[in-house]
Amino acid sequence: MTNASIRPRANRRRRIAIVSSIAAALGLIFPIATSSYYAWRSAREAQELRLELVASKVAERARIALVQANAALEGLAASDDTPCSAEHIALMRRFTLNTLSVEEIGYMDGSQVRCTTWADSYFDEPARGADFVLNGDVQAFVGMHSHIPGSAPMLGLRKNHYLVLVNAERFTDITVPAGVQLAFLRSGSPVLSHTRDMPEDMLTQVAGGKTPIDEDGHLLRKVDFDGWSAVAIGPSESRSEIGLQLELLLPVGLLSAAIALVLVVKLSRRRLSPLAELRLALRRKEFLMHYQPIVNLTNGRLHGVEALIRWQRPDGDTVRPDLFIPLAEEHGVISDITAVVFKMVAADLRDVLRAHPQLHVSINLSAQDITDPNALKTLRAQLEAAGIKPAQVWLEVTERGCVAVGVAADSTLAQARAAGYQVAIDDFGTGYCGLQYLQKLPLDTIKIDRSFVQTVATDSVTSVVLPHIIQMSHSLQLSIVAEGVETQAQADYLQQSGVQYAQGWLFSKALPLHELKQYVERDAAMK
Ligand SMILES: Nc1nc2c(ncn2[C@@H]2O[C@@H]3COP(=O)(O)O[C@H]4[C@@H](O)[C@H](n5cnc6c(=O)[nH]c(N)nc65)O[C@@H]4COP(=O)(O)O[C@H]3[C@H]2O)c(=O)[nH]1
Structure with missing residues (x-):
């Protein structure tokens, strides 16, 4: 058996290192990128909101102006003054002065302007048909001019004899954030009103119903009502806005990155730990059993076998059980290992034990197995399935x-014996267990630890202990197995001292299953 350590293999270490590096990089990049993205998103959303707000303002202004103009038209229609009389013109003036959005009113006779608010001045009558019709009976003319030379283009609204001029430029004449352009239009008609410095190409695009967004870094927000559209266009986000959002979000991103980094380091350290290797080995079923023959010292015949677990790593190395069993015991993994052992022993030895009822298999239990109420249940299930008797x-x-x-040991061992198993105490002599305690335990066999066997025929101080152990076992009427017998002298001494059974390299090392089967066959052939 090679003495491999429980460190992860080089390629697994490499894999963990690569995965950890990628995870660490992602852990760093992701939160920072996410906070930057959210900073950009928030800046953009803030801009969208701003544009929406100014577009709504334009829409609201226009809506009020149109309602007022309409009300003026209705009010004038109700007048029964003689057209273009002094009273009639005074009425038109009142309407003009009282209606904020109306600049001028004209009385029309067919297509002729007969008189206007300012009786001595006439605006040009519309030279063409209406650009569009509102509410079914109000004709609208885009680009009209009042009597004042060079006046802003007006929207003319005519109902029956009256035509009111509305200054549409006022709709978009509001304070806007830097770089924001406004336009007001009716679909399919020229733009009625827009901010003065709106670039020509943008104007064409808006008039064409296009949305000049994103490609050239612009956002457009449109508010529609009754077939009208108020449009606000602005840069998609400002650097200073992003900077502001970043100041808020980046610390969160950096903190998350730091937490992610610590987690990745912790996780990779854990994955590189021997315990993680052990758990992985259990999942990958890297364990197998070897069996060491226990012989009868009187005739050298096979009496039974001890099941000894082996951890065979994928590269062929084997890890010694006294390296990984204590680790499993320390971290509560031992019950999983014991369950695996029960399963493998039952599967391996079902034929051998059924064919040779005088043989037994010795299975090691850890302290936790003794207190685990499931251990005996699991064992019974495996043995029953394999047809192996508890005896x-x-x-x-x-x-x-x-x-x-x-105390738990007493009851579990008593239960085990009641179920038909024999109970042996292992490594006896190494655990400071007094005779009194030993007397109380429900035992069948004592296994003398190798360290005492090796003192045979030596001057070691402990060499005097061995005869006492043997004598004590005899007086407790326990059978004895001596462990670690390596020489014939040791075997002879033990046999002469009344030790019935022994295991050790003198007879055989722990064997893989197929070699054990050959050993059993050879033994059965002995007369
Ligand atoms: N130098 C020398 N050594 C000899 C000789 N004959 C046998 N051995 C070794 O002594 C150990 C005997 O097993 P153990 O005292 O139960 O001691 C076992 C046992 O405490 C534990 N172990 C092994 N398998 C299991 C298992 O399935 N479950 C549990 N809980 N523990 C196990 O690991 C320990 C070590 O097992 P192994 O490395 O297989 O080592 C085995 C065996 O290979 C010999 O003549 N000379």
Whole structure:
């Protein structure tokens, strides 16, 4: 078995490094880009709102002016003064002065202007037909002029004999934010009114019903009513506005980036940890079982096997269980490993154990397994499915494990024995477990730790302990398995001291399943 460490392999480390770098870069870029985008969006939305607001203002002004002009036309129609009499002209003047949007009123006879508000001056009558008709009976003429030379283009509205001139320029004559242009029009008719410095091409586009937005960095907002349109056009967003929004949003973006970075570092460290490797190995099913023969010292025949887990990494390296089992115990992963062991043992040994009922398999349990109420249930389910009798299964618990879980060990081990399993205490002698405590535990077998076996025929201080352990086990009527027997001298000594069973390299190392099966066949062939 090679002694591979539990570090992630180079290519996985590389993969984690690449993924982490990408995640870190995204973690940095994303919040900053998002806050910049939102700064731009908010600036744009603020501009859209501003344009909407001024367009609404224009629409409102125009709507009021048109309502007033209409009211003047209605009021004049109700007059029964003699047309163009002094009273009649005075009436027209009153209407002109009282109606803010109306600049001048004319009394028409057919297409002729007979008199106007200012009786001695006449505006030119419309030389052509109406540009459009409003409310079914009001003819509208675009581009008329009052009697004042060089006056602004007016909108003429005629109903029956009266024609009022409305100064449409007033609609767009409002204070606007820098760079904003306004226009007022009726679809299909020339632009009635627009801001003075509106570029010609923009005017043409607006008149053509086009929306000159975005491509040239402009936004357009339109407010429609009764077939009229008030249009506001402005730069899509201002740099200073974006800067302002960025000042608000960027700190949030930077904070999120910092949090994301810390998370990525933490996560990648966790993914690079031995525990993450262990969990990954469980998911990838990188575990298998080896089996070490336990022999009868009297005749050298096979008595049973100890199931020993192996972690085979994808590159062929094997990790020793005494490296990863403590890690699994420490982080609560051991019950998952034990469940995997139960499953693999049942699948591996079903044929061997059914064909050789005198053999048993010894399975290691950790302290947590002893307190886990599911452990025995899982084991029973696996064994029943494989047709293996509980009597052929030994459960090994370490002395340290029993001491650690205390009273719980008593009841679990008692339950296990009641269910037909044999219970062995593993690594005996290493766990400071007093005789008194040992007496209370429901045990069948003691496994003497390798460290004591190795003292046979040496001057080691601990060499005196071995005979005591053997003697104590005899007095408690426990069977004994000696672990780690490497020499014939050790085997001879143990046998002469009354130890019945042993395992160790003298007899066999832990074997993969197919080699164990050959071993079992050879043993069965021995007479
Ligand atoms: N130097 C020497 N060593 C010998 C000799 N004969 C056997 N060994 C080794 O001694 C260990 C015996 O197992 P353990 O005391 O139960 O000690 C086991 C056991 O505590 C734990 N372990 C192994 N498999 C499992 C398992 O499935 N579940 C749990 N919970 N623990 C396991 O890991 C420990 C180490 O297992 P392994 O590395 O397989 O090491 C095994 C075995 O390979 C020998 O003659 N000389």
